[in-house]
Amino acid sequence: MLDGLLILLIAYKIFTLVRGTQAVRLIKGLVVLAGLTVVAQVLKLPLLSWTLEKIWTMAFVALPVIFWPELRLLLDKLGRGRPFSRLVAGNFPLKALVGEIAAAVETMSRDRVGALIVIERETGLKEYVQTGTPLDALVSRLLLLQLFAKNTPLHDGAVIIKGNRVVAAGCYLPLSLDERLARELGTRHRAGIGLSKLTDALVVIVSEETGTVSLAENGTLTRYLDATTLAELLETRLAVEQRFPWRVWEWEAQKKRKKNEEPTSV
Numbered sequence: 296m297l298d299g300l301l302i303l304l305i306a307y308k309i310f311t312l313v314r315g316t317q318a319v320r321l322i323k324g325l326v327v328l329a330g331l332t333v334v335a336q337v338l339k340l341p342l343l344s345w346t347l348e349k350i351w352t353m354a355f356v357a358l359p360v361i362f363w364p365e366l367r368l369l370l371d372k373l374g375r376g377r378p379f380s381r382l383v384a385g386n387f388p389l390k391a392l393v394g395e396i397a398a399a400v401e402t403m404s405r406d407r408v409g410a411l412i413v414i415e416r417e418t419g420l421k422e423y424v425q426t427g428t429p430l431d432a433l434v435s436r437l438l439l440l441q442l443f444a445k446n447t448p449l450h451d452g453a454v455i456i457k458g459n460r461v462v463a464a465g466c467y468l469p470l471s472l473d474e475r476l477a478r479e480l481g482t483r484h485r486a487g488i489g490l491s492k493l494t495d496a497l498v499v500i501v502s503e504e505t506g507t508v509s510l511a512e513n514g515t516l517t518r519y520l521d522a523t524t525l526a527e528l529l530e531t532r533l534a535v536e537q538r539f540p541w542r543v544w545e546w547e548a549q550k551k552r553k554k555n556e557e558p559t560s561v
């Protein structure tokens with residue numbers, strides 16, 4: 296009984312991890328394959344059983360390769376269970392940091408300047424930082440406006456913030472392949488959502504076309520934010536890390552997050 300429940304729990308966890316990714320189609324394929332295997336064994340069909348056996352062997356070799364992004368996400372989530380987590384905003388006022396980001400976003404939204412701002416939390420973003428131009432500058436409204444200004448060398452791609460510093464600009468992020476995303480969401484939004492699905496980073500996106508401000512977190516996009524709401528959301532998310540440095544309290548923190556009213560999510 297307990298055994299069965301645990302298996303169901305693991306299956307559910309895997310499903311929530313791969314939901315919305317291409318892995319769902321593969322899982323459906325595996326279910327069909329499992330069904331065929333049962334049929335072949337019940338009806339005692341040796342040729343079909345032999346063929347399916349070979350397919351299963353191939354599938355087990357290919358699975359870790361095909362499911363690599365999901366496996367990485369799973370391992371990353373497990374790895375975050377360490378007893379002491381790094382404080383995100385550490386030794387500087389979180390309000391000031393969030394205020395600078397929100398002010399820059401407000402201006403860019405008004406002026407229809409596209410932006411992609413990544414805020415690192417626990418998961419290290421070194422591999423994404425390496426795709427861009429390294430920087431080491433204090434986060435400020437003016438710096439962000441300068442980095443995303445049209446026709447400047449670093450405006451394409453994402454800016455990555457670690458603590459209160461911009462560590463890189465012009466970074467390439469992994470695109471989300473989620474087919475359920477709204478059609479009007481182009482590659483900037485898909486890049487933000489993609490990274491937020493693979494890591495625990497917060498990603499702020501300003502649409503160049505509409506000026507819409509969105510926040511991507513855990514693969515979900517919260518759209519139509521104004522500067523004040525964005526600042527509040529960022530502060531809540533980042534402050535949670537400061538108030539609950541032990542992961543054992545994460546549940547508590549998540550409950551608090553859910554209590555916050557959020558605008559439309561997709």
Ligand SMILES: Nc1ncnc2c1ncn2[C@@H]1O[C@H](COP(=O)(O)OP(=O)(O)OP(=O)(O)O)[C@@H](O)[C@H]1O
Nearest residue numbers: 409451452467468480481482483484486502503504
């Ligand atoms: N993989 C990526 N990583 C980082 N930045 C990206 C990536 N793909 C696209 N971008 C950024 O997004 C810009 C293109 O945005 P696009 O118009 O395709 O997306 P969008 O979601 O419709 O955004 P917008 O509403 O601003 O038009 C690129 O010029 C680049 O700056």
